[in-house]
Amino acid sequence: MRILRNRKTLVGLILLLLFVFLGVFGSTLAPYPELTIVGKPWEGPNGTHWFGTTQEGYDVWSQFLDGARSVLIISFLSGVIATVLSVLIGVAAGYFGGLADNFLSMLANIFLVLPALPFLIVVNSYLPAGNKASTALMAAIISLTGWAWGARVLRSQTLSLRKRDFVDAAGISGERSWRIICFEIVPNLVPVIASSFLFTTLYAMGTYVALTFVGAVDVNTPWSWGSMLFWAQSDQAAASGAWVWFAAPGVAVALLGTSLALLNFGIDEFINPRLRAAGLSRRGLRAAGLGRRPTLGLTPVLRPPGAAAVVETPVEIIEETV
Amino acid sequence: MYVLARRLAFYAVTAYVAVSVNFFLPHMMPGDPVETMIASAGGQLDQRSVEALKAQFGVGTGQSLWAQYWHYWGQLLQGNLGISISKYPSTVAQTIGSALWWTVILVGTATVISFILGTLIGAIIGWRRGSVLDSVLPAATFFQAIPYFFLATVLLYLFAEKAHIFPNADFKSYDTNSYVIGWNPGFLGSAVSHAALPALTIVLASIAGWIVGMRNMMVTTMDEDYVLVAQAKGLPKSRVVWYAARNAVLPSISSFANAISFVVAGSLLTELVYSYQGIGSLLLNAVQSEDYPLIQGIFLIITFAVLAANLLADTVYVLLDPRTRQEA
Numbered sequence: 012m013r014i015l016r017n018r019k020t021l022v023g024l025i026l027l028l029l030f031v032f033l034g035v036f037g038s039t040l041a042p043y044p045e046l047t048i049v050g051k052p053w054e055g056p057n058g059t060h061w062f063g064t065t066q067e068g069y070d071v072w073s074q075f076l077d078g079a080r081s082v083l084i085i086s087f088l089s090g091v092i093a094t095v096l097s098v099l100i101g102v103a104a105g106y107f108g109g110l111a112d113n114f115l116s117m118l119a120n121i122f123l124v125l126p127a128l129p130f131l132i133v134v135n136s137y138l139p140a141g142n143k144a145s146t147a148l149m150a151a152i153i154s155l156t157g158w159a160w161g162a163r164v165l166r167s168q169t170l171s172l173r174k175r176d177f178v179d180a181a182g183i184s185g186e187r188s189w190r191i192i193c194f195e196i197v198p199n200l201v202p203v204i205a206s207s208f209l210f211t212t213l214y215a216m217g218t219y220v221a222l223t224f225v226g227a228v229d230v231n232t233p234w235s236w237g238s239m240l241f242w243a244q245s246d247q248a249a250a251s252g253a254w255v256w257f258a259a260p261g262v263a264v265a266l267l268g269t270s271l272a273l274l275n276f277g278i279d280e281f282i283n284p285r286l287r288a289a290g291l292s293r294r295g296l297r298a299a300g301l302g303r304r305p306t307l308g309l310t311p312v313l314r315p316p317g318a319a320a321v322v323e324t325p326v327e328i329i330e331e332t333v
Numbered sequence: 334m335y336v337l338a339r340r341l342a343f344y345a346v347t348a349y350v351a352v353s354v355n356f357f358l359p360h361m362m363p364g365d366p367v368e369t370m371i372a373s374a375g376g377q378l379d380q381r382s383v384e385a386l387k388a389q390f391g392v393g394t395g396q397s398l399w400a401q402y403w404h405y406w407g408q409l410l411q412g413n414l415g416i417s418i419s420k421y422p423s424t425v426a427q428t429i430g431s432a433l434w435w436t437v438i439l440v441g442t443a444t445v446i447s448f449i450l451g452t453l454i455g456a457i458i459g460w461r462r463g464s465v466l467d468s469v470l471p472a473a474t475f476f477q478a479i480p481y482f483f484l485a486t487v488l489l490y491l492f493a494e495k496a497h498i499f500p501n502a503d504f505k506s507y508d509t510n511s512y513v514i515g516w517n518p519g520f521l522g523s524a525v526s527h528a529a530l531p532a533l534t535i536v537l538a539s540i541a542g543w544i545v546g547m548r549n550m551m552v553t554t555m556d557e558d559y560v561l562v563a564q565a566k567g568l569p570k571s572r573v574v575w576y577a578a579r580n581a582v583l584p585s586i587s588s589f590a591n592a593i594s595f596v597v598a599g600s601l602l603t604e605l606v607y608s609y610q611g612i613g614s615l616l617l618n619a620v621q622s623e624d625y626p627l628i629q630g631i632f633l634i635i636t637f638a639v640l641a642a643n644l645l646a647d648t649v650y651v652l653l654d655p656r657t658r659q660e661a
Contacts, residue, residue, distance in 0.1 A: 019471070121347045124590050126632075126639050128598030129616065130354075133632045136620050137359055160591060217480060221602055224482055225617050240483070244606065249490040261483035268478025269471075276474070279549075 020277025026270035030263075033076065034083035041073035045234050053251055062255045066246040074239050075259045081233035082264070085150045085219045090212030093154035097161030097207060098197070104162070105169025106192055116166065122159035128221060130156060135227045146233055153215045153222075161207030168203050172196050206278045213271040220264050236260035336657045340647045344640045351636040355629050356405050360398065382416055386626070414633070415626035419619060425630035428615065433634065436611030439528050440600045443535035444593070450536070451543025452585055456578040458544065459551025470548070473541035481599035485534045485606035492530060499530045531600075531607045539596050543585060550581040583654055589646035593639055 043049045046069055054064040062071035104115035134152055172178060173196065181191045197204075222228050223237025230241050243249075243257035367386050408415075414425035458466045476484075492498045500523075554560065554577045563573045604613030612631055619627040651657045 117343070117346070120343065121350055124344075124347050124594070124639065124643060125351060126594050126597045126635050128594075128601060129632050129635045132616065132620055133355070133358065133628055136623070136625070136628055213478070217478075218598075220480055221482070221598065224480075224602065225605060225620070227620055240480075244482070244486070249486055250494060254490065257483070257486055261480065261486070265475060265479040265483065269475050272474045272478055273471075276470075283553075 017277045017280060019273045019280075023270045023273030023277065026266060027274065030079060030083065030267050030270065033079040035080075037076040037079045041076040043070040043073040045069065045074040045077045046231065053253055055252075056255055062259055063253055065242065065248075065253070065256060066251070071239075071253075071256050071259065074234070075236075075263070077234050078236040078239055078260055079263070081146065081235040082216060082219065082237070082267070085146055085153070085235075086212045086216035088147065088150035089153040089157060089215035089219070090208050092151060093157035093211045093215070094161060094204060094208040096154065096158035097165055097211075098200075098204060100158065101162035101165030102169050102192055102196060102200070105166040106173055106188070106196065108170075112166075115162070119159040119162045119166075122156060123163070125156070127156040128218065131218065131222060132225065132227045135222065149219065149228065150215070153218050154211075156218070157211045157214050161204075161211060164203060164207060165200060168200055169196060172199055202278055202282050206275055206282070209271050209275045209278070213268055213275075216264065216267060216271075236264055334651075334658070337647060337651055340644065344644060348637065348640060351633060352406070352409065353402075355633055356402055359625065359629075382422070385416055386418075409633075414630035417619075417624055417627045417630075419622040419624040419627065425626050428627060429612070429630055429634050432610060432612050432615045433638075435609065436600065436604070436613065437638065439531055439609070439611060440535065440596065442528075443532040443600075444539070444596055446532070447536040447540045447596075448543055448585075451540040452547045452582055454540075455544040455547025455585075456551050456574070456581065459548040459555065459581070460574050460577070462552055462555070470545065473544050476537060477541035477545075479538065480602070481534060481538045482602035482606050484538050485531070485603045488530055488534055488537075489606060500527055527607075527609070531603050531609050534603045534606075535596065535600055538599055539592070542592055542595075546585050546588060547581060550584050551577060554578075554581040579653075583650070586646055586650050586653070590643050593642050593646075597635060597639060 048068040049070050050060050050064040050068045052064060052066050052068045054060050054068075056063045060070050060072060062075060064070060065074075100115050100119065104112045104119075131152065134155075138148075178191060178195050181195050186195075220235070220237040220240065223230060223235055224240045224244065226241055230238050237260075239260040240257055243253070243260075248254065248256040367383075412426055414429070417423050417425050417428045420428045454469070458469055461467075493500065557577070557580075560573060560577050563576055564570075600611075601613030601616060603609070604611045605617050608614060612635065616628065616631045616635075618624075619631065
């Protein structure tokens with residue numbers, strides 16, 4: 012896997028796997044139920060309660076372990092739904108063009124401009140209490156505001172792809188539209204789709220935690236890091252010195268987000284090699300046989316040592332006085 | 334100008350969609366919002382307000398949905414957004430009016446600072462690609478992934494609770510006990526010191542996006558032929574970078590639409606943490622007290638404000654990029 016050789020991607024992947032582990036086994040590992048009094052109020056971190064206790068005497072460590080699953084499920088489910096929507100709408104708009112394109116592009120642009128979080132708060136405030144706790148519904152509602160960005164990128168990529176010769180050839184040889192889309196166009200969009208999926212998942216995660224934090228959804232079911240942040244905020248955890256109570260879920264959310272963003276960087280550099288040189292430190296460049304820093308106008312191209320003999324003109328680097 | 338006219342038409346359609354969504358949403362959902370509101374107001378409402386609410390949400394008026402829709406538009410165009418339940422007897426328009434400017438000034442200033450600073454830093458990092466400066470990127474990514482409200486809580490804890498550099502959150506947008514709103518130094522100083530931490534939060538949380546975007550665009554632009562020509566001609570390096578940066582900044586401005594939505598979302602949460610008396614705190618209070626007319630009104634106002642900000646960004650873009658003006 013070439014993509015794994017990138018250090019950013021590797022770190023992102025390891026972090027993500029760690030969180031998936033937390034999501035799968037978190038509630039099994041949690042020593043106590045998240046909303047049961049198991050200690051004195053405001054205990055600091057200690058042997059029995061690793062992260063201390065809340066104002067009510069709940070165990071923060073258990074709350075933390077339990078909080079991973081619903082965040083992961085809702086973010087990824089929402090990412091999947093939004094990505095499917097964006098592929099359907101973006102590719103259709105790009106491939107068919109004309110009136111359909113105008114309409115779909117406009118739809119995407121409207122959803123891009125509408126302020127998403129206030130919109131979601133409004134939608135959630137009208138939901139009947141019984142439905143607010145549904146994981147699938149939550150994911151679907153969030154994905155409603157998350158597909159537009161991906162659709163726009165996919166549309167422009169499809170536009171450039173459908174003018175290529177191999178697509179023309181497929182059309183002339185009598186392939187049907189759906190076959191051209193599924194077997195000629197979409198496979199070439201995979202990196203873009205992957206990148207848009209990660210971006211959307213990241214967005215959904217932030218949005219879900221934010222919605223829980225402001226209390227626009229059912230705060231306690233499903234239990235999540237957002238619930239912890241909600242209670243920590245309303246019980247004034249920071250002022251009472253129980254900083255682990257809000258720091259743990261906050262840092263976890265930030266790290267999960269970072270891991271997704273790092274993976275996205277990796278894919279970006281995979282698609283656009285120009286960005287790749289950025290991953291090289293000066294020491295890395297020297298080790299690769301390029302003693303000088305890349306400068307204006309030129310991107311260093313690195314080849315494995317054995318391949319250097321094949322190159323007729325060596326890679327030129329403009330001299331720069333350092 | 335043709336471009337601007339097209340954008341204007343698009344924003345008009347978006348505003349129309351937002352208003353329609355706002356009208357149809359409560360009608361599509363199961364349950365009766367008016368009953369909920371009357372219950373949560375707890376007998377505070379007089380008969381006329383109940384009638385007004387019923388008219389606004391079309392309960393028991395016997396009108397068709399279509400007639401209600403036009404009625405809603407008529408009211409809206411007169412600036413009538415209904416009566417707020419939680420702030421009864423204030424109207425929604427009055428309630429929003431008193432909170433709006435706090436948010437507009439706070440978020441506007443913070444966004445402009447963040448954009449300018451972030452673009453500058455991004456240009457420098459992009460120019461010095463491969464140097465130590467590149468290590469800013471992972472840090473920026475981390476800051477980008479931190480939720481606004483979490484950053485806000487941390488800053489509040491460090492600078493107000495521990496260090497007492499800035500006032501604590503309980504004082505709202507300015508020291509209401511000592512000062513009155515107006516052009517006096519006491520009030521202005523108090524307002525600025527109360528806005529400093531929320532503004533810092535918004536800047537820190539949103540700057541990474543501008544840095545990364547500008548850096549990536551700068552890296553791509555530096556490879557363009559005209560940059561090579563400029564350098565080959567022997568122009569001073571600062572001049573060359575300036576040429577590249579001027580072109581690299583355009584996508585940042587056109588991605589403003591995407592970004593402003595995130596900034597608005599983040600600001601709502603930031604206000605909540607600092608108990609800043611702006612639109613965000615108002616919206617969250619409205620959600621908690623099930624004040625539907627106020628929720629709807631705030632959603633509309635935020636949408637209109639975002640559209641206005643986008644229009645501004647479009648205008649700047651047209652001024653900066655002569656290619657957009659050439660189309661006939």
